[in-house]
Amino acid sequence: EAQVTQNPRYLITVTGKKLTVTCSQNMNHEYMSWYRQDPGLGLRQIYYSMNVEVTDKGDVPEGYKVSRKEKRNFPLILESPSPNQTSLYFCASSLGGALGGRADTQYFGPGTRLTVL
Amino acid sequence: AQSVAQPEDQVNVAEGNPLTVKCTYSVSGNPYLFWYVQYPNRGLQFLLKYITGDNLVKGSYGFEAEFNKSQTSFHLKKPSALVSDSALYFCAVRDIWVAGNTPLVFGKGTRLSVIA
Numbered sequence: 001e002a003q004v005t006q007n008p009r010y011l012i013t014v015t016g017k018k019l020t021v022t023c024s025q026n027m028n029h030e031y032m033s034w035y036r037q038d039p040g041l042g043l044r045q046i047y048y049s050m051n052v053e054v055t056d057k058g059d060v061p062e063g064y065k066v067s068r069k070e071k072r073n074f075p076l077i078l079e080s081p082s083p084n085q086t087s088l089y090f091c092a093s094s095l096g097g098a099l100g101g102r103a104d105t106q107y108f109g110p111g112t113r114l115t116v117l
Numbered sequence: 118a119q120s121v122a123q124p125e126d127q128v129n130v131a132e133g134n135p136l137t138v139k140c141t142y143s144v145s146g147n148p149y150l151f152w153y154v155q156y157p158n159r160g161l162q163f164l165l166k167y168i169t170g171d172n173l174v175k176g177s178y179g180f181e182a183e184f185n186k187s188q189t190s191f192h193l194k195k196p197s198a199l200v201s202d203s204a205l206y207f208c209a210v211r212d213i214w215v216a217g218n219t220p221l222v223f224g225k226g227t228r229l230s231v232i233a
Contacts, residue, residue: 004160033220033221035223040225041225042207042223042224042225042226043161043207043223044223045220045221048220058220059220090160090161092161103149103166103168103211105151105163105166106151106163106221107163108153108160108161108162109160110159110160111158111159111160
């Protein structure tokens with residue numbers, strides 16, 4: 001089954017404790033992206049990757065890191081989480097290719113609900 | 118800069134009645150437009166998209182949307198609402214002509230409630 005998976009689905013942590021949220025897709029997609037969803041703000045892009053070893057900032061990258069060492073995986077790293085990073089996080093992937101695959105449909109993971117105390 | 122507006126936070130409709138969820142957009146060039154739906158505790162699911170061609174786009178679960186360039190709108194519609202359509206709906210846009218990679222920009226979402 002074609003899918004995007006995220007782990008963990010739920011996480012409660014404390015301020016300053018480093019954490020990683022994993023994302024994996026099995027569709028051989030080139031483009032991957034992380035979003036956060038907050039009430040009344042919709043989805044905002046954190047980081048994206050157009051291919052292996054190619055990553056760039058989205059609209060709200062502060063406090064986050066990513067890496068793309070393999071095509072299928074795109075982990076989101078919070079080096080020192082703070083309470084304002086409490087949110088619902090989504091990973092997404094799409095086929096990619098020329099012009100970043102602008103017409104492509106993005107496929108979303110199930111989400112990770114993060115609470116930072 | 119590209120942007121999307123969903124003017125209604127909440128839409129209530131009776132089961133069996135037609136529904137409309139509104140979306141307007143702003144881009145410097147021409148848009149690619151998308152609708153996604155989010156059910157409780159689930160990720161976003163793709164409904165439909167407009168790339169080019171026919172202004173009326175048909176998608177999953179009986180939904181359709183009409184691209185109106187003069188009004189810069191892409192409203193989502195369904196002729197007969199079901200209780201199971203109750204969910205959070207997101208409109209999203211990408212500008213075709215902006216150089217380099219452009220993110221998919223989402224609206225704030227509209228919560229649809231279909232009442233039996």
